[in-house]
Amino acid sequence: MSGSSVSALILTALVLASALGVVYAKHESRRLFVELRGAERAIDELNVEWGKLQLEQSTWATHGRIEDIASRELQMRVPDYADIVMVPR
Numbered sequence: 001m002s003g004s005s006v007s008a009l010i011l012t013a014l015v016l017a018s019a020l021g022v023v024y025a026k027h028e029s030r031r032l033f034v035e036l037r038g039a040e041r042a043i044d045e046l047n048v049e050w051g052k053l054q055l056e057q058s059t060w061a062t063h064g065r066i067e068d069i070a071s072r073e074l075q076m077r078v079p080d081y082a083d084i085v086m087v088p089r
Contacts, residue, residue: 059065070076
């Protein structure tokens with residue numbers, strides 16, 4: 001083999017290796033993009049669920065509901081004005 005044919009063979013091998021590297025990098029880029037979209041979708045779903053939970057918490061914690069439970073289940077009542085004692089500082 002002559003020097004130029006060896007050089008051509010080496011250059012061909014390098015071009016093929018480079019092409020395979022480009023194909024692998026593109027494939028990896030697409031795979032990571034799909035993974036990123038999946039993570040973003042999961043974040044969106046969790047944000048929706050978080051919003052629903054916050055709405056539910058605010059519904060359960062309304063003053064009227066708490067007052068109703070306090071009077072019905074705990075037999076609590078608002079004290080009469082005469083029963084209120086002011087404690088000086």
